[in-house]
Amino acid sequence: MTRAYASPEQLKGDSTSTASDIFSLGVILAELLTECHPKKEFRKENCNSFPISKELSAIIExxxxxxxxxxxxxxxxxxxxxxxxxxxxxxxxxxxxPHYRVKNG
Incomplete structure (x- = not known):
């Protein structure tokens, strides 16, 4: 386990599952898209955050x-x-x- 990529349940020492891996993938996706770690405690001082679409933000969240x-x-x-x-x-x-689905579907 690497603390910067660990899920909350991993950090607490609880049992893990695929959900823990998905959390870690969300962290990696956020880093790839923004060049910043999504958790403030792991961000570099000179972090260059780029805005991403609302849809991608929702996927990461x-x-x-x-x-x-x-x-x-x-x-x-x-x-x-x-x-x-x-x-x-x-x-x-x-x-x-429905409005979003019709507009974007």
Whole structure:
């Protein structure tokens, strides 16, 4: 376990699951997209944060939820959300509102 990428349950010493891996993937995704660590305590002093889309932010936030039950159920689900965003299809973790789906679907 690396503290900078560990899920809250790992840091507490609780049992882990795929949800812990998804949390770590969310941290890595955020770093790749923004060049900054999403957790303030691990950011570099000269961190260059670049704005990312609301949809990508929602994907990262869902992957990094404190409650494992609120994260993606599996890596395939996370990957599907990223593929949807890349294909400019609706990203359901961003919004499940019909207006968003119709506008972007």
């Amino acid at each position: 869902k992957a990094m939820q404190d409650d494992p039950a609120e994260r993606y159920e599996n890596v395939s689900e996370l990957g599907e959300e990223i593929r949807d965003w890349m294909a400019q299809r609706p990203v359901y973790s961003f919004s499940r509102k």
